[in-house]
Amino acid sequence: MLQLITFSALNGVLYGMLLFMMASGLTLIFSMMGVLNFAHASFYMLGAYFGFEISRRIGFWPGLVLAPLLVGAVGALVERYGLRRVHRLGHVSELLFTFGLAFVIEEMVQMVWGKLPVDYRGPPSLDFVAFRLFDTTYPAYRMFMLSVAVAMFVVLLALLTRTRVGLIIQAALTHPDMVAMLGHNVPRIFMLVFGAGAALAGLAGVIAGPALVTQPAMATLLGPILFVVIVVGGLGSLTGAFVASLLIGLLQTFAVAMNFSLAEVFGPTAPPFLDDLWRVTIAQLAPVMPYILLVLVLIVRPTGLMGTRES
Amino acid sequence: MKFRFACLALAWAISAAPALAEDAIKIGFIDPLSGGGASIGEIGLKTYQYLADEASVSGGLLGRKVEIVGLDNKTNPQESLIQAQKAADQGIRIITQGNGSSVAAALSGWVTKYNDRNPGKEVIYLNYAAVDPVLTNDKCSYWHFRWDANSDIKMAALTNFMKGKPNIKKVYLINQDYSFGQAVRTTARSMLKEKRPDIEIVGDELHPLLKITDFAPYVAKIKASGADTVITGNWGQDIALLLKAAADAGLQTDWYTYYAGGAGGPTGIKQTGLAHRVFAIVEGFPNSAPEAAQKWEAAFRAKTGVGLFYPRAVNEMRMLAMAVNQAKSADPKAIAAQLEGMKTEGFDGGEIFMRKEDHQLFQDMYIGSFGPLDPGAKFDEEGTGWGWKLAGVIKAKDTILPTTCKMERP
Structure with a gap:
């Protein structure tokens, strides 16, 4: 039992941190520009594919640095030449723009790299067992993923709260006009934040690519969960996104580990018409859990766990 | 003149192409x-x-x-x-x-x-x-x-084979959550109960079809259950990723599968290092096939x-x-x-x-295990250097199960 709890916790935290790497960018972009970026998970996918392409040519480690930068550049370009133009037409147009962009990126990825999963591997230097606990091994690559995610969180937090750039970004979140009056170039800040958000998602893609599967469907598989994370955490709240990411990561992993069903709690005979429902275990419900949470949070606390505004 | 000829040629090509294809x-x-x-x-x-x-x-x-x-x-x-x-x-x-x-x-x-x-x-x-x-x-x-x-035929053959393996004591079932996966789990349960009542089923898992990209949580659960054998009907990426996660966690069990030979499966087994402990049932293995x-x-x-x-x-x-x-x-x-x-x-x-x-x-069905090639065996899989080795044959006549089909003929 202790073994199951330990490893579920490890896996859950890891998954949660990965979610946070993407959700942080998404929620920052949202709070700044009011745009729900549907294409955010596509930047994650681009990160994985860029990482794959670079690792194939010059190795994994250069890819770890170059791929997020490339994705960030793509993100900045998208903001500069796409979103900024659409911005004049209002939020609905922006939403539709990012929605379309997600499909365009997916199709382009399929055209370049094909529909099959690509063989993206982690570096051989991380191909060993990190530790052994209760006779179960934990691969070093997963520890590496975890540490990258934690490092990124620390850097991001320090950047936002301890530096001048962070101060301006925080000010632009709430008072964009005032920041512009003070002589700062707000559109450029927007572009940088969008680019940085995309780069973070790209970084998540680079490190998640070898462990999960690098395939054209990876954006569509992850996209909906991201929205759950930022809504549950509270739109625009970075701390909220962090808490919600971990919460959902742990929730999903622990749900898989549980075998309870209504039949076990209330006895094997089900009320009429509920026969199927009676035998469904929590493990089977694991993939739906985040969405159940989403619905509950929206009913009980529409602003999310740490959000301050309703929208 | 040249242009007209080109037009004619083009028209001919356009009209001829579908005709050839229809053929x-x-x-x-x-x-x-x-x-x-x-x-x-x-x-x-x-x-x-x-x-x-x-x-x-x-x-x-x-x-x-x-x-x-x-x-x-x-x-x-x-x-x-x-x-x-x-x-x-x-x-x-x-x-x-x-x-x-x-x-x-x-x-x-x-x-x-x-x-x-x-x-x-x-x-x-x-x-x-x-x-x-x-x-x-x-x-x-x-x-x-x-x-x-069909799935029942395969499971009947697999359980007959397992009947003669006294080291199997605790079995874990993991399958895809749809009609086929459910068929595998129900027949596995009923046939094991009949043929090996001493076997304990320590887990019975259904997971979403082709949606899981990380099986680590499931493997942690298998590990915690203390199972010595896993039975799965998983196919496609669901078997490849399951085996990969098992390799990562160092899960040491026997595997009885339908489709471990599918794309990515052999690579996963090689990673687990479980030589000749992963079995599959198919209608033919290359190394034991006729010339x-x-x-x-x-x-x-x-x-x-x-x-x-x-x-x-x-x-x-x-x-x-x-x-x-x-x-x-x-x-x-x-x-x-x-x-x-x-x-x-x-x-x-x-x-x-x-x-x-x-x-x-x-047809005749074959059960085989995956591991280092025997001398003289020609075919390995996915460049792993490991290949399938025959472990048992079930003759076509022994695979016949009754049917409830009432065929409506035109």
Whole structure:
């Protein structure tokens, strides 16, 4: 039992941190520009594919640095030449723009790299067992993923709260006009934040690519969960996104580990018409859990766990 | 003058192209070419294209070439029906599909209805891998023919084999959450109870079909259950990623599987280091195949770069050719009449026959384990240096199970 709890916790935290790497960018972009970026998970996918392409040519480690930068550049370009133009037409147009962009990126990825999963591997230097606990091994690559995610969180937090750039970004979140009056170039800040958000998602893609599967469907598989994370955490709240990411990561992993069903709690005979429902275990419900949470949070606390505004 | 000639040539080319294409016998290959099932769908497509080329080069069917039209169904039943309709609209009257019994059930129903409504334009459905027993029992159709042994047949053979393994004490079942996975778990439970009542089932898991990219949480659970053996019907990326996660966590159990040989499976097993502890049940292994089949396999590998995961596809295409040649017609009605009850020699040896009552093919089945190659064994898988080794044979006559099919014949 202790073994199951330990490893579920490890896996859950890891998954949660990965979610946070993407959700942080998404929620920052949202709070700044009011745009729900549907294409955010596509930047994650681009990160994985860029990482794959670079690792194939010059190795994994250069890819770890170059791929997020490339994705960030793509993100900045998208903001500069796409979103900024659409911005004049209002939020609905922006939403539709990012929605379309997600499909365009997916199709382009399929055209370049094909529909099959690509063989993206982690570096051989991380191909060993990190530790052994209760006779179960934990691969070093997963520890590496975890540490990258934690490092990124620390850097991001320090950047936002301890530096001048962070101060301006925080000010632009709430008072964009005032920041512009003070002589700062707000559109450029927007572009940088969008680019940085995309780069973070790209970084998540680079490190998640070898462990999960690098395939054209990876954006569509992850996209909906991201929205759950930022809504549950509270739109625009970075701390909220962090808490919600971990919460959902742990929730999903622990749900898989549980075998309870209504039949076990209330006895094997089900009320009429509920026969199927009676035998469904929590493990089977694991993939739906985040969405159940989403619905509950929206009913009980529409602003999310740490959000301050309703929208 | 030159221009006019060019125009004429172009017009001729445009008018001639469809005429040539119509001349070929087209087979619609409806299977996942994108998404989680794509890795094996792609291999299936390569296999069928190879078989079609082979048939075309050796004179074709009634002198007509054979052409495979790949149609991507994303492992989705609704999408499959759209693709099937598209195929029918193009005049394709033979379709083949394998991955996903949910898809197969939808297609079988569609073909039956379509043929009722469009007499004279019937479509025949050749199923090479969807093994939910219901397709040749309660939901059987005259227009559906199945070349793979159904799930019950496979589980009966696997459990017979397990009966003689006293080291199996605690079994964990993990399967995909849809009709086929549920069929595997129920038969595994009932057959184990009957044949090895001393075995304890310590886990019975259903997970979403082709959606999981990280099986680590599931493997942690298997590990915690103390199981010494895992039974799974998983296919496609669900078996490859499950084995990969097991390798990462150092899970040391025996595995009894249907499809561990599929794309990515052998690589995963090699990583686990479980030499000859992962078993699979199939209709033929290359290393124990008759000489003709080995020769064929070598040529196939040289051309496509992958091993033959679907010997049944060879049986299917050969029997289709026999049916067309005997009927002297490529009309699905004539083909179906010929296929019913057809007997021939299987690709991997032994007599195979298509039972008339339910259109289920019966063939010798083989259980093998995966590990380092024996001296003299020719074929490894996915460049791992490991290959399949025969562990047991079940004769076709011993795989026969009764059917509840009440076939409605046209």
